[in-house]
Amino acid sequence: MAKVDSGNGGSRQLECDVLVVGGGINGAGIARDAAGRGLRVILCDKDDLGAHTSSSSSKLIHGGLRYLEHREFGLVRKALAERELLLRSAPHIMRPLRFVMPHAAGQRPAWLIRAGLFLYDHLAPREFLPRSSVVDLASHCAGAPLTPAFTRGFAYSDGWVDDARLVVLNAMDAHERGATVLTYTRAGAFERHAHHWTATLVRGATSEQVRARCLVNAAGPWAGRLAQVATGAAPARRLRLVKGSHIVVPRLFDHDHAYIFQHPDGRIVFALPYEGAFTLIGTTDVEFHGDPDSVTIGGPETVYLCELANRYFRRQVHPSDVVWSYSGVRPLLEDDAASAAAATRDYLLAHDTAGAPLLSVLGGKITTYRKLAEQAVDWIAPALAVQRPAWTASALLPGGDLFGTTPSSRGVLEFDHWVAAFQRRHDWLPPALALRWARAYGTRVDTLLGHASCIGALGDEVAPGLYAAELRYLLQHEWATCSADILWRRSKLGLHLPPGCADGIDAWIAAQHRPAGSVAVAEPA
Structure with missing residues (x-):
């Protein structure tokens, strides 16, 4: 728990070991891990927990099948290793999901897809998710909603997650281990000293000072801006902001499988069963140069997603059928990729020790958040002379203890x-x-x-x-x-x-x- 110091003049000042700025999945994950190692943690966000990028994902726990095409084998292996571990940690908000990829002439060759799925099956150990297979769409339940052009396809397994609740559960666990969680609280006026940071936390009309031994910049799309404000210099690696948008339409199929579609432009789009009565379709990849606070789907994005769905489904959808849409800005590491879709989804932890420690989180994806947090605190804890081992790989999230206090496949199965x-x-x-x-x-x-x-x-x-x-x-x-x-x-x-x-x-x-x-x-x- 953060310490409150009244000071000589009676003014209130919070003291902590780690101030985490940014209440998305990475910030909440780092706060949880750090609190579990005995560090005094304050987590703050200028808005609600997961209000931006972390609640605007495709809701998937996945290795990233398409990343194999860009030779990101390390990222895929890391994500696949996390996939079943996460499913076991919170089986109430996550579940296995079987994907079907319809195939037709003119798309990626069947041999290439089979090779990719073979790698996907074997890059990391699996305990309960089934391997990939070839699918006869003429007899499989996933074939009925599709147009007659698609007669065969491939199936593989990944996972689904309620992304916003995943953020909340990490914050809850952090709080129950002693962290202070402050939503709708903006951090600013940073001052760096040799052994600590000071910052002002503003909530509504009130403000208070915080003194922290380490600052964690987990501000997502705002991470570059926060680093500039805190230190006067931008991070060593630039962020590439990419808008991803999704649409929700009335249910297009009745079964519990999801679809992964190949578009002629080379992009991959998902169609997922959603909230019982709906289908979720996304995502787009659009370079973004505006204010992440005001991101919204554009008309061309809606048309793009509808047209892609209409290439596959018998039931045609139109922009007027969209009952809800959402957009998020993904902070991707700049890697000189030719397109936003090809930009890496890996992350970088930027360490700055020119004074009190600063850790900036750049990039990342939901599936690897726990590993990112573990690696972050593996650096933070020794920097603050705390020697406690990593622990989250064998821990449940709040509400996940369906059959005991140890993660197991039983909660999933x-x-x-x-x-x-x-x-x-x-x-x-x-x-x-x-x-x-x-x-x-x-x-x-x-x-x-x-x-x-x-x-x-x-x-x-x-x-x-x-x-x-x-x-x-x-x-x-x-x-x-x-x-x-x-x-x-x-x-x-x-x-x-x-x-x-x-x-x-x-x-x-x-x-x-x-x-x-x-x-x-x-x-x-």
């Missing part, structure tokens, strides 16, 4: 059995709600439920299927502050609820912070 047992214990819960809670919270659903034994004990139904008990849990344990945090990051209920629900949720949250006995006064029109 027997998750449905765990859900069924949960539903039997709480047969008064509507089945759809019980399943959603099991998927979102795992064993932490017991904290959410408390002593409730009937639907009425959950409190007001603030929005359809969203009860006061869940809202209180999110506010008290997951740093949710508003409807956007809840509907689009802690959950994807925003896709399912009718218009106007967000206002009702915000009104309910505001009422929780209103002093007892006070009366709300309407603002003048």
Whole structure:
């Protein structure tokens, strides 16, 4: 826990070993690892946890099959080694996913795909994910939604993840190990000294000083800017900002497989089953030179994704069918690749010891976040004279202890059995709600439920299927502050609820912070 020093004049100053700026997946992962090694950690973000790039991914835990084409064998091996480890750590928010790649004349040769899949199967050990195979689309369930041109394909395994919840779970674990987590808190006014940093943390109209022995720059697309502000110099490696956009349309297929499509321009796009009633299609790769705070999908990107889907699916989609879209800016390492799609997805940890230590995180992807964090703290801890070993490879994330406290394949392979047992214990819960809670919270659903034994004990139904008990849990344990945090990051209920629900949720949250006995006064029109 960060130490609070009142100082000689009574002003409040926080003290910590490590100040992590950036509450995306890399920052949250580093905060978790560092706190678990006994370091005093403060994690702050100017917005919500995972509000930007880390909640705007393709939702995949994968080795990166297409990276083999660019000879990034080291990155693929590293990601594949992490894939099953991550699935075991949080089987409630992650699950195996089987991908089908339809094949037709004019695409990458079949022999090349088979060779790539052979490498993909063997670059790292696997415990429970099945190997790749050839698929007869005329008889396979994945063939029915496709146009008749596609009669054969290939299948392989990777994983799916609720990316925004993965960030939150890492922050929760960090907090439970002593870290202070500050959302909607901007860090600035950095001063570097020989053995410590000072910075100002600003939240709303309040500010406080923090003194940290080490500064971690995990600001994602803002990492270059933060390094410049903190030290007066840009990082040694430049970042290439690339916008990736996704669209969500009504469900295009009924089975539980995903698709990986080859486009004539050489790009790869995924079509994933999403939130039961939808299909997620993405992503694009567009060079980005604007403000990452205001990134949105462009019209040409929407058309591109629709046209690509229409090359494969019988059911045609149009921009007017898009029910939701999102965009994120990926901070990729500049490597002089000819196109954004070919730019490396590997990461670099930039160490700066010209004074108190500074670590800047450049690049990276969700699948390798845990390894990145481990390597980061392997450097930070000795720099601060702390000698504690790495630990996260054999640890569960909050809610992942379905069958004990040690990660195992059982949580992945027997998750449905765990859900069924949960539903039997709480047969008064509507089945759809019980399943959603099991998927979102795992064993932490017991904290959410408390002593409730009937639907009425959950409190007001603030929005359809969203009860006061869940809202209180999110506010008290997951740093949710508003409807956007809840509907689009802690959950994807925003896709399912009718218009106007967000206002009702915000009104309910505001009422929780209103002093007892006070009366709300309407603002003048």
